Amino acid sequence: MFLGHYAVALGSKRVAPAVSLGTLFAAAAFLDLVWPVLVIAGVERVAVAPGSTAFTPLDFEYYPISHSLLMSAVWGVAFGGVYFLIRRRRLPAIMLGLLVVSHWVLDAVVHRPDLPLTLSGPTRVGLRLWNSVPGTLAVQVPARSPGPTWGSG
Numbered sequence: 769m770f771l772g773h774y775a776v777a778l779g780s781k782r783v784a785p786a787v788s789l790g791t792l793f794a795a796a797a798f799l800d801l802v803w804p805v806l807v808i809a810g811v812e813r814v815a816v817a818p819g820s821t822a823f824t825p826l827d828f829e830y831y832p833i834s835h836s837l838l839m840s841a842v843w844g845v846a847f848g849g850v851y852f853l854i855r856r857r858r859l860p861a862i863m864l865g866l867l868v869v870s871h872w873v874l875d876a877v878v879h880r881p882d883l884p885l886t887l888s889g890p891t892r893v894g895l896r897l898w899n900s901v902p903g904t905l906a907v908q909v910p911a912r913s914p915g916p917t918w919g920s921g
Contacts, residue, residue: 778796797871812834820880
């Protein structure tokens with residue numbers, strides 16, 4: 769759902785025009801920025817398992833700190849809170865926090881049921897769109913715009 773995260777960030781520019789695009793992108797991708805650090809540190813686990821889904825060979829074994837719904841909300845409050853402390857702008861801070869949480873929501877559409885709700889609960893969420901390469905491409909690849917219409921003279 770990589771492009772989806774950035775599409776939401778781009779769309780939020782209308783709501784928070786004063787926020788840099790880089791900051792919006794960082795918020796939308798924040799969970800994926802934290803995740804590899806936690807994997808390298810040995811706190812979270814991923815395995816390469818060809819066939820795990822039709823679209824990606826990654827088997828996300830354990831990642832509740834970066835990708836549980838609960839921690840997504842915590843990360844969102846933290847991200848928005850830091851922005852608020854620096855800029856003192858409430859609406860953009862709220863928007864950035866929501867962007868962080870939107871990452872989990874969009875991931876829930878594509879992942880197999882491996883997204884945890886809490887840090888230790890058994891429930892896992894995922895609608896399995898990654899099990900369909902055409903379905904995944906349909907939501908990842910933007911529709912082609914007809915482009916500008918040029919006058920003849």
